[in-house]
Amino acid sequence: MTDSAKTLSWDSIASLPFLHCDCALTTFKMGTQWSSIQKRLKLVFWGPLSCRHLQISMALALSVFVLLAFTVCDAAISCQNEAGEPVDWFIIYKLPTHKIGEVGSGVNYMYLDPSLETWQLSKFMINSSQGAIGNTLSQLYSKAIVNKTSNAAYALYNDSPPVLKYLRGYGHTKGLLLFDLHQGFWLSHSIPHFPSFPEMGYLYPSSGKVNGQTALCVSLHYDQFLHITQHLVYLFPRFYNCSVPSAFATKLPQLAQLCAGHRPEAPSNKKMDQLVSRQGEMFFTFAKSERFVDDIYTGWVAQVLNANLLVETWQRQGHDLPSNCSLPNHVMNIKRIRLPGSVPFHSKYDHSKWCISWAYQKHLTCLGDLNREVSQMWRGGGLLCSYNTLIYKAFRQVVDWYIGC
Structure with a gap:
């Protein structure tokens, strides 16, 4: 042939x-x-x-x-699910060590993403590099990102950063940004001393085991990081590790300034904005500076959204704000949480910060930064909110007891 x-x-x-x-x-x-x-x-x-x-x-x-x-x-940077696959968003709810009548490990967590109907108990532990948060942060800790910083930008912020001493004057907010010129993710969470520096690899702090914690990760197109940067200007986070190469600094100068320890001028004392995930899920944000001296839930969110709120935050005895029914829209403190298949626990062992609409018809859920405490009325902080029905139902069902009006 x-x-x-x-x-x-x-x-x-x-x-x-x-x-x-x-x-x-x-x-x-x-x-x-x-x-x-x-x-x-x-x-x-x-x-x-x-x-x-x-x-x-x-x-x-x-x-x-x-x-x-x-x-x-x-190379496509995004939130990663429990199997290490790209996902539009996910939420984790870490269980506290102390539950009613039971002492746990403090490293188990519940997981939720768009593919699930409700919370799912993870087979992984949060102090393991496996699981959704470990998989997501592996993109930061990989040598490809750390050693090629011209191709990606990242910014880690926490009012209680790992290793470093606590400093006053910053917003009460915790999170991480990682993105390139195409896309990336925003991880907003409640965990002190987390995440670890990129050079150290994935480490979960022992201090993060005791109380309940939450984290929300959203995958976003590059243009959305301008909105996030403007949000962070109001909060003035403590950035403890950053890389904002020139290709990003020209388009996001305020992020470069924040990472350098400078504070850009905010045009007002608070701001609402909108975010769209990579798959088109609509989120909206609330950001307040320390110049807006009020409880973010009572004085702003409940009133502007015309919704009575059930609020779960870490409430230390003698510091917490009581349920407030003095304004047209009320704010009521959640006092006990019961996640599916888990023993209930009290809010004093829950360091998470979230709220939902009291009325089922609203389907409002927000996760954020601030506790309902007197001192935090003078702190910068914010909320990331959604009208997603799946997210609302997941959080609504865990409310075991709240103080009404």
Whole structure:
């Protein structure tokens, strides 16, 4: 059998079933990276090829294509679910050590994302690098991010940072941003001394075991990080580790200023804004500076959203604000929590900060930064809110007891 000259089109390569990688092919076909692939492949498929040569050349070309395709897929920064797969958002609720009539490990947690109907007890522990938070933060701790800071920006903030001494004057807020010029994630949480510095790898603080904690991760397109930066200007977080390369600093100058320890001027004492996740989920934010001297729940959120609120925050005896029914929309303190399949626990062992609408019809849920305490009326802090029915039902069902009006 004689070898006949063969040619191979780029569309036929891309259509091969074992080369399908949605995020890579979309990027390649829509942008300059696909042209770059074509140029590389032309070095292999140059001119007429014999059948034997075609087989060898095709194998080499496909190896290059698959390597580049999977590199692009792996490089997409986003929240990661329990299996290490990209997810639009997730929430974890870590159980406290002390529950009613029971002492636990303090590292078990419940997990929720758009694929679930309600809370799911994780098979992982929060002090393990496995699980949703460990998987998500592995993108920060990977050498690809730490050693190639020109390709990504990150910012870690916590009023009680790991290792460092506590300093006054900053907002009462905790979180992490990690993104490139395409997308990234925002992890907002309640855990002191967390997360650890990138060079140290994933470490969960022993101080974070005692009380209940929550964390909300949202995957976002790059343009949404301008909104987050403006939100953080009001809060004035304590950034303890940052990398904002010049490619990002020109578009997000306020983030670069905050990371450098400077405080950009906020145009007012509070701000509402809107965020859209990568999959189109609508969130909205409340941000207050220390110049807005009031309980964020009573004096602002409940009134502007025209909703009575059930609020769960860490309430230390003698410091907590009582349920408030003096304004048109009331704020009522939750005192006991019962997550599905778990023993209930009191709010004094819960360091999380969240609220929901008392009326089921509203479907409002917010997770945030501030406790209902007198001292925190003078602190910067905020909330990330949603009208997502799944999130609302998950939080509404865990309210075991609250102080009404």
